[in-house]
Amino acid sequence: MLGLVKSCIGTKFTGQFGDLIADLAIEATTTVGVEIGQGLTDVDMHAEDWILLLKIEEEYIEELCMQILKFKPDLVILDQGLTDLATHYLSKHGVSAMRRLSKSDNNRIAKASGVVIMNS
Secondary structure (H helix, E strand, C coil): HHHHHHHHHCCCCCCCCCHHHHCCCCCCEEEEEECCEEEEEEECCCCCHHHHHHHHHHHHHHHHHHHHHCCCEEEEEECCCCHEHHHHHHHCCEEEECCCCCCHHHHHHHHHHHCCCCCC
């Protein structure tokens, strides 16, 4: 069961807390450092707090994807990672995604296709 919980919560945002979240099934409360905005703060986390944190993450990723979809792309190419959830939102709207391409490959693709590289 512990392995199942860890694999289910292994997104980029919460993955670093995978063991801790899984252990919440045993412990009622724990204090962790959570990055909020620009700083790290200590927070007493209950299971309900993690559910809320995961919901906030999901809404954040969906909003980022919706901002990308406003440009009506067919393909999104990133030099960084892409969560499964983001891939889901993009593919749901018919957009393919390629991740972890080198900057030089991104530049070559942009030059060859005449597209503009977006930095954020």
